[in-house]
Amino acid sequence: xxxxxxxVRKQFLxxxxxxxxxxLLAKNRNTSAAEMVRKAIDAYDPDxxxxxSESELLELVSTRVKEAIADTRxxxxxxxxxxxxxxxxxx
Numbered sequence: 001x002x003x004x005x006x007x008v009r010k011q012f013l014x015x016x017x018x019x020x021x022x023x024l025l026a027k028n029r030n031t032s033a034a035e036m037v038r039k040a041i042d043a044y045d046p047d048x049x050x051x052x053s054e055s056e057l058l059e060l061v062s063t064r065v066k067e068a069i070a071d072t073r074x075x076x077x078x079x080x081x082x083x084x085x086x087x088x089x090x091x
Contacts (some may be wrong), residue, residue, distance in 0.1 A: 017067065 014022075032056045052060070 015067070 022033045022036055027038045029036070
């Protein structure tokens with residue numbers, strides 16, 4: 001790890017599921033969540049062809065689709081509540 005005085009505080013918004021995953025990964029590797037984020041940034045290469053197998057890719061896509069569905073359901077519920085409140089005010 002680089003010297004602490006070179007570190008810069010930065011805030012990011014991430015999903016609760018990502019927080020759980022990050023904390024679990026950090027705990028399993030006996031390190032901090034911040035160190036896991038730094039390692040992920042260092043390892044990320046958007047131009048890499050990737051070494052994921054077909055089953056790993058399908059699992060990744062499946063996970064992302066499930067997250068999108070859950071987010072969509074949550075948003076629809078919020079919209080329904082808002083519309084009910086708006087209709088109640090109009091009545």
